[in-house]
Amino acid sequence: MGFSDCEDRLLCRIEKFRLQRPVSVQGVMEHALQHRERVGVQDFVLLEDYRSEAAFIDNLRKRFNENIIYTYIGNVLISVNPYKPLPIYTEEKTKLYYKKAFFEAPPHVFAIADNAYRSLVYEHREQCILISGESGSGKTEASKKVLEYIAARTNHLQSVETVKDKLLQSNPLLEAFGNAKTHRNDNSSRFGKYMDIQFNYEGAPEGGHILNYLLEKSRVVSQMSGERNFHIFYQLLAGAGPELLQQLRLQGRPEMYKYTTDIVPGSQKLNDAEQFRTVLEAMKVIEISEDEQKEIFEIVASVLHLGNVKFVQNEKGYAEILNHDANSGNVASLLKVDQAKLREALTSRTIDARGDVVNTPLDLEQAQYARDALAKAIYEKHFSWLVSRLNSSLAPKDKEPNSSVMGILDIYGFEIFPKNSFEQFCINFCNEKLQQLFIQLTLKQEQEEYLREGIEWEPVEYFNNIVICDLIEARHQGIISILDDECLRPGDATDLSFLEKLSQKLDGHAHYKSHRKVDVKTQKLMGRDEFCLVHYAGEVTYNVNTFLEKNNDLLFRDLQGLMATCGNATLGSCFKALNLSSKKRPETAITQFKISLNELIKILSSKEPSYIRCIKPNDFKMPMQFDDKLVSHQVKYLGLMENLRVRRAGFAYRRTYEAFLERYKCLSKETWPNYRGPARDGVQKLVEALQYQSEDYRMGNTKIFIRFPKTLFETEDAFQIKKNDIATIIQSRWRGYWQRKQYLKMRESAIIIQKWVRRYLAQRLRERRRKAADVIRAFIKGFITRNGPETPENRRFLGIAKVHWLKRLAQQLPRRLLDDAWPACPATCADASRQLRRLHRAHLARRYRLALSAPDKRQFELKVLAEKMFKGNKNSYPSSVGERFVEDRLSPEHRVLRDTFMASPSWPTGEQLIYSCEAVKYDRRGYKPRERALLASDKALYVLDASGRKTYKLKHRLPLDKLRVVVTNETDGLILIKIPQELKKDKGDLIISVSHVIEALTIVTDYTKKPEIIEIVDTRTIAHNLVNGKQGGTIEVTHGPQPAIQRAKSGNLLVVAATP
Ligand SMILES: Nc1ncnc2c1ncn2[C@@H]1O[C@H](COP(=O)(O)OP(=O)(O)OP(=O)(O)O)[C@@H](O)[C@H]1O
């Protein structure tokens, strides 16, 4: 079945998957798939006419014209320099390549970087990215893009930011010192660079290390017209301030210095000045101290001064430096060496000939050689120092055991110039070695793997350049050996004698052509001092001129020794490192290079390689110009067709059964979630489920081989879709787990909060209880002491008691004056109670008083008078209190008699009756009782005989103001009226008894206002007078159960009062 049939079938299958997948995923996947096919093919493996170089270049051109500069051959990236900025390195585009397989996004240097990064971090396979291509094809740019991508890709990881800064900033610094403007490239790297980036277990960059190769130091002393010396010279001259320039004794014009004579246009100067600032900034980031910077610039300046050192020929024919030559002085002072010694070392040389030390002066040419050699040596050693300085700054702070390394190799590509010298020989040798590595790692290994895996496969014819490598580096026989032999041989070895040896030994080798042996046509083009090597990439003719000199790389010992003593610490350290005392010759330049190259190959062989092959589309640094011839040449010497042929003849993809099964097991029910049997069987089941056709794949011993990328794309697509389903399950599990974790966390938090709230509430409750207890205690104390003096505890009690008492009092106030009740009061209110009681009584009394009628008032006045007179004096007083005083105690019959009497002339006109009662009069002799009536007027007392009951007969009229009255203190009604003698008519004291003694005496006294006339006696006997004051009888007073007044046996009048 042809490839296109196969493709159709695969497309059908993809279509089937498309219909099955969810819309959103479908969108993403389709985009990637469609994009693959948009312009030409994005992978040359898919090129129909894959054997045709024209088709190959056509595909490159088509894409280039659409600004698509990247194309794959399998996992090799081909990059065509666009010579213009393209919007394909934005942050957005960068993210497009995160965790993407090659086929998921358009080819890109980021895809290479991402794949390498993922293999490194997730599969722990150390990586290297080999970038090759000719000068100006974009290698250095590509390497920077890789670095930038890695920096962006690891942005989310915790890493020491300064490491990334330092890695990124190492470029401008290295470029300033190691790059120069050439015809091919304005910023051509004049050294090879291999940079290791070290990652920690998380995949974050933690350090780096740089190896430099073969700095083109001849550029320090001479450049082709139109090219420049290393950037730093111009940058320093354009960018340094006047102060620094003065310190360095420089003038800011490059044309002043022999080594930088090429005139720099104005705009370039500006750029140089700007670049100088960038360099200073980079130095800061790299932590190169101010002192170190000063020394660095002193070294650069001293090289410029050294170039200007002039020699003149003295009369002996030897070189001499003129005394007024300031340049050597400048060099000496900048490098802090003795000027005289410097001059001497530049013009003479010490030769140690078997113990005889001889100082030989140099001729003019030798002196110039020595000067230039010194300048080159200073610059080269200083460059190496700078790299090691960078390395010490980039070295990871802590050595991590699990760190892994990604290397980036940016090394000069194959160089074929019209005239090729020692440098091109070295560079092309390097490229042969790298090609050999490429062959080993991809082509050869591939075939060998098929063999190992027992897969039927037609071996692909490819050219193994090991023969060329051997031709160059084989021991004893190789070009390098021959060159070294010639350099070390005593006698007059020259470049031509070297060429002669070459031809002697190598003529006949398929890849070596000497002038002698080539056909006539070539002979015409080739010089006699040239030889031709048939490199894997094409024939290159080398001119042997200066081969020996460059390989010897001779710097006279005197100069080396002098430099080792220089006061510039940086440079001094570079030269001190050389072992001057050793008699052994140092390795030649090419051997040193060979050694370091083999070390590099060793490093690279231990890593998984990714390739970026850079192509430059034209020689004019112009955008949108695609020179087919130029590109074809590069395609050829990069071995790209070869590469594609092998890719297409073989299988595009292979993985161990375990890895394949692990990745795709979810695509078959039989293998998901785990396949129990051998992985090979599992994969067999899987491919059956995936409906692979038999020609699509092969089952090797340990690996599955898939012939076409599309088969894999399809499987990967299906996996991506499935992954989404699985992801959903994992997500839901994860969410569940997460939610539960959150819930538990929340619960825990809630419990803690609850605990604290409870604690707080309990504390508050306890506090409240404590306060309540205090209140209760105070209450009880208050209660207990409620009758005591006022204290803070009982104050409220007392207050309440007062209120209650007052309320009670208000309700229980006695309504009547005679009501003696008064509510009990709290002790503290006793005083108030008393006061209130008094006030209340006063109030009641007042009210009572105000309510009294006139008679009642009089009655009271009489009673009060009676009280005054009799209370405590006469025993009948208490019984008199309750009874109302009456002014008329006469019976109705007596009243008639009285009225008659009062109407008679016996009653003086105008006299006012104040009291009338019936009375018993006892005779003064014999005490015979006689019934009488008593009338008291306001003037006199009338004693009337009422015995006839018809009229009253006046017996006595006794003027009240003349009378005295005696009564007993007992309950009797006796009144003894003492009559003064002047009242002649009287027959002595009058003894009478009345029923209401107190009443009668009170009413009368009320009128007379003379209480003193009444005498109350408490004697048992009272004497009474007879007429004229003669002593009469005696009245005895006694007690008895039967009150009476009668004559006693003794003849006295006996008054029996009721027993008290
Ligand atoms: N991807 C790119 N996009 C835009 N311009 C580019 C790109 N790659 C290279 N260039 C341009 O090409 C120039 C040369 O590229 P670069 O310096 O990377 O070449 P090189 O291969 O390193 O050459 P040399 O071997 O001389 O160092 C750059 O200065 C830049 O102007």
Ligand SMILES: [Mg+2]
């Ligand atoms: Mg470069």
